[in-house]
Amino acid sequence: MSIIEKTAIDVRGTIHDTAPIDPEIYREMGMNDAEYREVVKVLGRHPTYTEVGMYAVMWSEHCGYKYSRPVLRLFKKYREALDGAGLENAGIIDIGGGLGIVMKMESHNHPSAVEPFQGAATGVGGILRDIFTMGARPIASLNSLRFGSLDDPHVRYLFEHVVAGIGFYGNCVGVPTVGGEVYFEDCYAGNPLVNAMSVGLLKTEDVAYARADGVGNPVMLVGSGTGRDGIHGATFASVELGPESESRRPNVQMGDPFQEKLLIEATLEALATGHIVGIQDMGAAGITCSTCETAAKAGSGMEIDVLKVPKREADMTPYEVMLSESQERMLCIIEKGREEKVAAVFRKWSLNAVVIGRVTDDGFVHVFEGENLVARIPAKSLADECPTYALETEEPEYVRAAHSVDLSALPEPADYEEVLLKLLASPSIASKEWVYDQYDHMVQTNTSVLPGSDAAVLRIRGTKKAIAITTDCNGRYCYLDPFVGAQIAVAEAARNLVCSGARPMGVTDCLNFANPEKPQAFWQFRRAVEGMAEACEFFNTPVVSGNVSFYNETPQTAIYPTPVVGMLGLIDDCDRRCEQGFKAEGDIVAVLSGGPLSGGAASLGGSEYLRAVHGMVAGAPPRLDMAAEKRLQDCVLGAIGAGLLASAHDCSEGGLAVAIAESCIAGGTGAEVELMAPGPYSATLFGEAQSRIIVSAPVENVDQLRKLAAEHNITFTAIGNVGGSKLRIGLNGAKLIDSDLETIARAWRGAIPAYMVG
């Protein structure tokens, strides 16, 4: 039963006849008593039902960042933006030649937990709108996904429908889904993570602003009609999942990618008329958010009439109209007198375009229902003055316990080849073809490196340049040490881009954590942001946009802290892009590393080997020496730029053996390598020491590579040659692995399909 149904209060009440709101009501909306008192203070009276709904959603963590904002100030650009010009322009990465890239990532975790298909689909739709509302054409989507173990049938249901939902939406809108990541780990069983990222291209001079400037300018609602779907979706995102979450299905929005496709084309065409003063997409909190934010940003005000809003359901109350999260809508502020010109563009694309109000100068958002004034709220109080809280932090006890496990005392496996096959078939490592085959990753004909390599590469039409994009985060590392784990996420993302030949440029993040009101979870959040902020400054990859998703837990368990990094890199010459697959028979295989070849037993901490073979999540994450990492990346970037390398592949989950196997599979060729390193064999083969890149190169380039490595103070270790139809790995003279390429490829390719048949 909805709040409206079980209360007898007048949902159409005007601001002139308000009375105290029953605490049960505002609490169910997610507002606490102190916040309610603050609302009364700001308004100088009790709020109407509509108003309390608007405050509840704008002051939720999802919209208002009431818990995370104080910590997010650690991100340099965010801090500068909050203190200065606002968050807007911070999101543009200049790639030269008058072109800019905008990118953003956002979570749709809770909707996807209860309605995986629509939850994931609308996640894609929402993030695309964030991009084209800035005047950029969306050119690529990525997804960072986390699920429980595929042994669980409910997890398979979630996985299958999330992927189908992403494909349903992304394929239809004609934006290629070019990359991302999928991990499987028990802690995500009841609370999957669905983080959608979108990347757009614009001429920097064409950037559009989410500002309601110009008193008297008409305010136009364009796109789909408004229905009852998604009311309080943002509030739903700001509580833990529980047994009653299934009843939240009506809070999940429904996506229509066809409408979105029309909206993309119409919006970009309408912006090109030059008559749109300001524009904002509607996501969380719908009309409430877009009206108050555009007004607050411009220091103006706005009045609208909910009766003028095109609706797709009868008898909607002002409360429902203001809170609806119906998809595929935008709010435009039009130059007065040009409404018809702009509306004509939307009508050409068969979309609604209706003037629902106008810009005022009094700082208030006035919401009318015909003659009745149902809300009158200072715009800034809704948009910018959400109360923030400094929450307590406490290091969880498991951290110390996990770090104290002695990893050098573990027994060695009897058969290393069997371990390799097991790791290759571990769903987190195995081929994700089953996933990306369902996504159109080629539309727009710019995708120059298809999914499956270290990063997706897209050429920039009309230039010699290309961009590389990746998402990264190892949640297990972050669980064991959120500070180091988050730094590794940044370092690895950068390393992936570098392996593609791209210079890392900037970051968007999606910070997925458990309930922040629990000090242990907030400690994880704070430490992760500290680590990420430091690493982003070190690698000169500023966080230009991002999203926080809290309350990712169920009564059974909390998720691992999962601060996903989406990173963009620039390739000056698209012809100099690089991929992970070995290319030519006889090429030398080498490891470029910031430290020794093997990280020893300690590098098994948090590894896939430790989980898959010993059933343990323990130890500390691998050590990260950021200075060595930077030198390694500069070295490899130089080598690719000079045309010295045939392939480059980041060594990550599964260690050296898995990375070499992946380069073999991608290249369709075998390799023979001989490693020399102290320490347990398992650590050398499967340890996940950072700052290592597997490269292959024509023999005649080796001298130059050695020289380049020496110049960067990087270790160059030649380990073997490309060729044959087998992968042979020896270690300190012992022959440990001798597998047919076909066998390892089958293990790697067949793993996920084997779970998903029938």
Add this chain to the structure above:
Amino acid sequence: MKFGVIQFPGSNCDSDTYYAVRDVLRQPVEYIWHQDTDLRKFDCILVPGGFSYGDYLRTGAVARFSPVMGALEGFADRGGLVLGICNGFQILCEAHLLPGALTANVGLKFICRHVNLRVEHNRSAFANECREGQVLRIPIAHGEGNYYCDPETLARLEANGQILFRYCDEQGSLTDEANPNGSLANIAGIVNERGNVAGMMPHPERASESVLGSEDGQFVLKSLVSALVKA
């Protein structure tokens, strides 16, 4: 020589197709809005891929009632060259400009990947730049590409040489494994009896530059140019 690329609401390969003609073939090309009905200036019309009208109801089912489709029928009657790619193929079938229908892929999933196509013969306007039996590497991206027609139609297609491309393995063999969507007789592309209207599920425009991983699509696109030059 002028190419036209039709834009329906929901078309999403229109600009890719446009660029392939303009930048790869270096031929004059214009967009055709779905409301337009005057096609006289065009020599070849491309019906691009995408999700016209959201592909609601059934793929291509709504698009066929667009004003431009009536004009396209006249254009084809006059002997103009028409190539439908992916959703374009589906629309041409719905409009009965081509026989048969495209139903849901056998695995019921959308599939995007490079596939191999065998060129059945090079006598058509759509494959005259190919060798007979040549294997082309061109990507598909569709959820409904499973070609079906009744046995009589199939017999007629075979007898008349109306089958242009079939899914095959790297060596050109027509195996079941090489058939990504369950199409009857591995059919990937067909032409009408008159030889001027063709449809194919694979996307030649996505395989027209080396930076995209294959240039084999050029064989198809350049065939159109050759056919128009000879005409």
